Amino acid sequence: MGLALSVALGVLAGCDGGGAATSASNSASNSATPRKPVLSLPAQVGQVAFFDRNLSGGKNMSCASCHDPQYAYGPPNSVSVQLGSDLTQTGVRAVPSLRYKESTPAYSDDAPNPDGVTSNSPGGGFMWDGRATTMSAQVALPLLNPLEMNNASKEAVVRAVRDGTYADLFRKAFGADVFDHTDVAFDALGKAIEALETEDLSFHPYSSKYDLYVFNKIGGNLTPAELRGETVFHSSGVANCSGCHYTGASFNGNTGLMTDFTYQALGAPRNDRSIPNNPDPIPANDDPGYFDMGLCGPYRIDHAPASPDTADPYCGMFKVPVLRNVATRGSYFHNGVFHSLEQVLDFYNTRDTNPEYWYPSRNDGTGAPKANPPWALQPVSVPGATVAKYNDLPAAQQGSLDEEMPLGTGEGGDKTLASGTRPRPAGSAPVMTPQQIADVVCFLGTLSDGYQPPAKPPTDGRCVK
Ligand code: HEC
Ligand code: HEC
Helix, strand or coil: CHHHHHHHHHHHCCCCCHHHHHHHHHHHCCCCCCCCCCCCHHHHHHHHHCCCHHHCCCCCCCHHHHCEHHHCCECCCCCCCCECCCCCCECCCCCCCCCCCCCCCCCEEEECCCCCCCCCEEECCECCCCCECCHHHHCHHHHHCCCCCCCCCHHHHHHHHHCCCCHHHHHHHHCCCHHHCHHHHHHHHHHHHHHHHHHCHHHCCCCCHHHHHHCCCCCCCCCHHHHHHHHHHHCCCCCCHHHCCCCCECCCCCECCCCCCEEECCCCCCCCCCCCCCCCCCHHHHCCCCCCCECCCCCCCCCCCCCCCCCCCCCCEEECCCCCCHHHCCCECCCCCECCHHHHHHHHHHCCCCHHHCCCECCCCCCCCEECCCCCCCCEECCCCCECCCCCCCHHHCCCCCCECCCECECCCCCCHHHCCCECCCCCCCCCCHHHHHHHHHHHHCCCCCCCCCCCCCCCCCCCC
16 A cells, blocks of 8 residues: 555654754855854754654654655655554645744634735635644644544643653743643643744745845846746736735735735645546545535534535635745645646646546546546546536535636636636636746746755756756
């Protein structure tokens, strides 16, 4: 079973504290004064706890097993969803990178948009559905999730800390009597990890080629392909990527986070066995009644539809992810259904013009099956067959699907089907050319941290000319 094996290896190869230190020093090498800030006591606790496998039920998994510092604190493999500490069950969502989360505002149904123009909408918060309001509250979720770190109780977690090598450091940071009350100690652990994620430079190194470019530093010359990709990325009439993956200043002044912190429903294909040769369908999707609908549940519970057939505008919405370090990932979107950046771009481009590339068809077509492009999830399609579009959402919940450029014909502003923006007709021409897609992928490659300008600029290669 390839899936179990590769994930188990990921767990075994999971890191010790060394990884974080390496990436922190990488980033320091790009700044004028290579000085590592001293971490506060809580952050020092967090730095040990983040790598502590004793904080899992099976004593075999730390935060870093899934959020590996060598992979921008994302998963160290390309499987869609990771195996948990019990080594038999997998999770239900792709593991996000933990980089550049320090500016994420608290979740609100009515959050302002950093662009200052777009009207308020759901925004902020942690997890794909924003159900963790703060970074410290988030920490409880993986610790107690049976599909992840699988601890039986808060007591079990606190016991592991109290019996660990860093118990004294923990007392020093949070008070001599911190272990007297389970809740106090458990919450302190959350604060420790939040402090690490906020303070440690390795969580926000800003050491990509893009950073050199934006701040006009030596080595920051983008190639012609990367520059064309940047232009397409920003073009509201073509790719419109920055319409959601916002590159301007965010609420705390940081620029280039590549998210406006909002939630959108893009209609990603269901990651299940309806995809031929799917290397890793999500086991939960074997139940035809199960739908991961993001803001409207099932893991978030405050926006559940009144009944499965009552349309609920929150259904299908997931957080706009930070795109920094995206080229280092092996699976994409909340359900990990895509496995390359080209595939993601091709999905944006042809979700509505060629839904037969992405969604399964009913057996009612006529004529000879035709081969789909190599990047399509469905390898063949039969002319005339009915395509089960948007198959990861119940029919009643497809009304909030995004039809902005490049997915639909909308040009920003309105995001609902009801108000003017429309799906592109099946069979119509996609908006991006293959060259534009290749260029955007090159631009996304400039967002990877740890960039060292080469001594001699390359003269040949995919992203040069
Ligand atoms: C078994 C794999 C796994 C482990 C171990 C794990 N996580 Fe995660 N992490 C995930 C997944 C999957 C998500 C997305 C979950 C969701 O959206 O419901 C996530 C999301 C997050 C997020 C939210 C990021 C965002 O973009 O909003 C943070 C922060 C986080 N994890 C921190 C941690 C910390 C701290 C630990 C250790 C206490 C940890 N994780 C352990 C898999 C894991
Ligand atoms: C309407 C808002 C919107 C637009 C426009 C948009 N995106 Fe996204 N993007 C999202 C959302 C929301 C997700 C997560 C969807 C999900 O998981 O279901 C996402 C996910 C992604 C991912 C996967 C990242 C990961 O970590 O899994 C990539 C890559 C990406 N977008 C790139 C682009 C590019 C390139 C463009 C322009 C062609 C673009 N996006 C346009 C909202 C948008």
